Structure formats: C-alpha cells, structure tokens
Amino acid sequence: AQKITQTQPGMFVQEKEAVTLDCTYDTSDPSYGLFWYKQPSSGEMIFLIYQGSYDQQNATEGRYSLNFQKARKSANLVISASQLGDSAMYFCAMREVNQAGTALIFGKGTTLSVSS
C-alpha cells in the first residue's frame, strides 16, 4: 500500500503567488516525521521543512509552511510569494522508525512551475 500520496503531478503558479502542494500519508505508528524536499534539475535533494507527529504547531521555515492535519493524515506544503527559482520537483517523505532504522518513504513528487 502506498504510504505517501502526492496527487498533483504538476502545478503551475505565477510569481509572487502562494501555492499549496498536497501530501497525504498512511501509518499506524504514533511516532513519525514528515519531510518536504525540493529537487531541482541538478538532482540534489534539498531539505525544506520537517514536522514531527507530536509537534503541536505547524512547522514554518521562511516562505515554507507545513499545513499538518493529523486526523486527516495530510501534510501539505505551502509556499508563499513564489519565485522563479522555486521551479523544481517537490517530494513529500515520511520517516518511520522501527527497531532497525529510519528509512525515508517518498511520494512520487509534484513538479512546480513558476512563471513571471
């Protein structure tokens, strides 16, 4: 069963507008972490923001915020005031912690295109 679902293959936004990238997850573990990464065409995965399952407040990092709705198992990324440099692939990931390790499980990603 897919544990991370990103239903938007592509999103288009104008410069300076806000955009929301959707992510839903599935886990039975009460302790987990949710991540968003940006992957430009160069290939490197750039960490953007993290939300722990026990965190009371939604995470924010500059122009990035995470809209965490635990009951709905969603962790949407909100990018405010989009910039041309935000054009990239965005991945939502979940970290499950088991006895052995802490692998990240990724969604299929959303391609964001920002136009001027």
Added chain:
Amino acid sequence: DAGVTQSPTHLIKTRGQQVTLRCSPKSGHDTVSWYQQALGQGPQFIFQYYEEEERQRGNFPDRFSGHQFPNYSSELNVNALLLGDSALYLCASSLHRDRGRHWGNTEAFFGQGTRLTVV
C-alpha cells in the same frame, strides 16, 4: 563544513558489469542511507548503514550490497547490472538516535547523486 559528497557524478556501464558508488557523509553524521531514483519517480530506499553494519534494507535484490567504513563513508555495489538499474543513486547522511529518545528533526542530508546509465 562539507556536506554529503558522492562520486562519481555520472557513470555509464554495460549490462552484466559491476559498479561501485561512493559517499562521504556530512561532518558529524554517522549513518548513511542509499536510495535509487528512477526517472520521474520518487527515491526508493535501498539500505542503511550504521556502525559499519547494514541496519535496514528495502526491497532490493542481493545484487545490491554495501559497506560502511570506520570513517563513516560508504560504498554501494551493484553486481550483474541490468538496464533497469539505470537511475539516479542518492546517498543521505544523518545522525543516529535511539528510538526511545526524542529525536526531533534528524533530517537526512542528501548528496548530489550519481547518475548511472546501463547500456
């Protein structure tokens, strides 16, 4: 402070050959994970190394093996290469924390990847 470094950046191999990819973790990190990212897909977890042992493994065949050295650097080896092994291979480093403790934001830092093409 050097981040995660991977070598080589690009590689072309022939079916049936063997390949070794290398990764140096971020300074202060002791855990290395490897991921395979096929074109247009999200990364898939291959395995994770900590204290020079494979601690966790994803759904990959035994052709995929690895090693971690005392300085925490790691290698990924793939034997008997198939066309389907063509992908971007990403290395991620992190700091190991026991599950019983609050481990907070132990995000994985990724390298720039090695793009492997099997022909």
